[in-house]
Amino acid sequence: MPDPNTAPAIAVAGVAKAFGPTQALAGADLSVRPGEVVALMGANGAGKSTLVKIISGSLQPDAGTVTLGGRVVAFSSPREAKAAGIATVHQATDQAGAAGLTVAENLLLDEFCGSGPLFISPGSVRRRARAVASALDLDLPLDRDFIDLRPAERQLIAIARAVAAKATVLILDEPTSSLSTTEAERLFSIIRRLKASGMAILYISHRLGDLAAIADRAVVLRGGRIVGEFEKPIDLSAAVTAMIGRRLEAAAHADGTASTPVVVSIAGAMLVPGARPFDLSLHSGEVVAITGTLGSGKSRLLRSLFGLERLAAGGVTIEGAPWQSSGPAESIANGVFLVAEDRWQSSLLPPETPGASIAGTIALPHLPRWFPFGVVDTGRERRIGNEAIARLGIKARSADDTLDQLSGGNQQKVVLARWQAAPCRLLLLDEPFQGVDVGARADLIAAIRNSQSASATLIATSDTEEALEVADRILVMRDHSLYAAEDGLVSPTDTIAAVETAETRTAKP
Template sequence: MSLTAAPIAVAVAGIEKSFGPTRALAGADLTVAAGEVVALMGANGAGKSTLVKILSGSHVPDAGTITLGGRIVALASPSAAKAAGIATVHQATDQAGAAGLTVAENLLLDELCQPGERFFVSARSIRRRARAIAALIDLDLPLDRDFVDLRPAERQLIAIARVAAKASVLILDEPTSSLSATEADRLFAIIRRLRAGGMAILYISHRLGDLAAIADRAVVMRGGRIVGAFAKPIDFPAAVAAMIGRTLEAATHDGKISAAPIIASIKGAQLIPGARPFDLDLRSGEVIALTGTLGSGKTRLLRTLFGLETLAQGSFVLDGKPWLSNGPARSIENGVFMVAEDRWASSLLPPEVPGASIAGTIALPHLRRWFPDGLLRVARERKVAAEAIARLGIKARGPDDKLDELSGGNQQKVVLARWQAAPCRLLLLDEPFQGVDVGARADLISAIRNSQSGSATLIATSDTEEALEVADRILVMRDHSLHEAGDGHGPLTDQIGKVESEKAGEHR
């Protein structure tokens, strides 16, 4: 059955919602057919979360209707939405189950809590029923494992499996925000399986590559309304323009920044033999985002600037002087700092190592400068860490907390705080929002934007919306070379669209 012939599973019409003087939804209309994955796009504050909360019964709309299976319904509570067949899986995976219960018990959690369920249920019965639920999405986790020992991706799969048999509509809210690429691919396979079984899926994400890989259709929200709809193959440049209300070129250039002093300059740079040479100027107070597919050269450019790789040809200038780093130590001495993609491999110490606390992690690369006599002063380390905890909103008991006790987003805040604790000229960030939830991402973006006086920042990110949120300028990398709007390779919006199509191919 084609999507056009499939029955409408859920429809909202004229939905309005205000919170005091703030109008979150201003007449939103949306339909999702059975066996269809609809991507819901929109910048922060567009109304996506409010619409999801209305569909999941957490908020009651001020006006408008919700129709399920052709029947108008009132969803006055989450339990009412669940009973009607709408299931929502949120990005906070610690709330997807109950610690202290096994995988099997969590798969049956909804059933065991139903009125009329027998008080005593045998372990054999629980395992038998749990296996049947797990089979719906081909879940192969050990049924006797404790929920608390599971990775975020595994917790998410349990939440999906638990509702797969009873829901007709599944809402996935930022499902890959804390997942690796491999885990995301596994999730996509399960979504395709559910779609083939006739489930209607509303997929909310800021990761355009995910949407290119999984969505049949995309709708765009802005100002509390649906302002655009795009069939597959999704025209991402047009979708992004609808999302932000202007083209990428208009969104990513700032006249004040273009007049600022140049901090670092790259001329005739060739990252690898045979690649097209390019130039790049990084200005004081500027945040530049590099986007592109895996292997496009984003990480290599950052590693080269930090002294971990060498140029095939070309030159660097830092603060008006020729710059050639022979390694991280010299880069750090000259105010060139880097946060690598894998924070545990590059920035964090194992918990059993002395100094693996928040205070020790921030201080580690600055010890020689802070304590030239070789005598560590713990009070100074703790003071700097306490200031960082307050400034970046790090959720911790105090400066002596170990890093393995923190969430991924708070770990990343500590790593960023390390490089904000010393004078910086050039900050290099490789996928700084990977494995970070949306709330922590907003905190990190604010911290990056608010600390740019006198320095430049270069960010490698495979996520276009992250680039839009944080950057003054977006550049596309392809084949180890940079491409800007007007450089003969087409408008930036077209290049972004090509990148997103290439990302979709990575997931197939």
């Protein structure tokens, strides 16, 4: 553990940055000492990326200072920051090197781009690259093209280059997002070695498992400000509470029940033949998020409940009655609604189509019940549309605007308003925040959570941060089966750990 009296290797004080009316940072303070790993936590839109870009020279702050080794600095470019000793390894590993060059050439890339020798032999490149790799005990295939490497290997190249360049500060942005468990452990081992050498490391991640494994301290950013700081051993539940601004309730009571009535009960469900059967209960007023990797079965579960797919086995009851929908029409008539992943394909009409306005879009699936004699009351449509505009903060002139005039976030608000305009028993949301800006995302989360409906809400999302922000309970899907549902996991940190375990197990080898 670094001496708390040691001067910070890197520090920011009162840093502010706005993009038009959006205040990305509002006076953030952060420091990392030599030999310390500080985890920076924050939900999407909290300001993490903006802060990193300011430290690494990609952006200049509107106010505040950055100090490096006790000296105030103001970098005009990432190259200046790198020359001063700040190295950043981004989440997108294809940017960690140059395709078409070998591993050896990529390890020496900074030297080639700097003031190194004009001519260098292939043998010399290999010898010097081997020295760079051996500094971290990296056994990398020196002759392989960078483009053929796995994400973990690309990250190691970027880290090795930082060490070779004698960087004093290393910024790692979501470094384990695409790594298997074995690869993540290898990365942690290298981080510990760099920490022991005195390097200051700022580690951006939402994975609680990473924090427990590697961080000396966790700092939480929310709304552009530092709202929490936690020393090791890190209180993960408190850190999550600081990150999302509310307590994440226990996943379920120990006996598997909750205090509100069960709306939906799924028993012995098998999404595809041969998958592990699972049970799930959804309660009145509850928001449940299912997360997992692409292809894990999240969307298939939602589509099965809506009548677009059929379960391979098992049964469903809604409010105690057996449920097996023959299709969307029957589902909608019975208060089971789906917001599908692709809103343009599933929910919106071309602008030249009659009824393509906000009012018409909201009313469309409810026309048979609202206007059973076939005469549409446009005044009622317009009133419901304007109520939705006010309730969800939809940025539009009126309910007569067509959807092509709205941003992606406001389009999604209209789609959600459609299903909040009628009595609902089960609301299914598939990747509801995809392609949605930060402000609209916050409005959507508030609308989902503040609904006074007695219905249950089931959300499929690939983003654990989104699940943390919106859900009362988080489940993980892997290989078309649910975990952390009826497995006796009762704490938020247990369910999040299960999510992270599933993600690393299914990451590319």
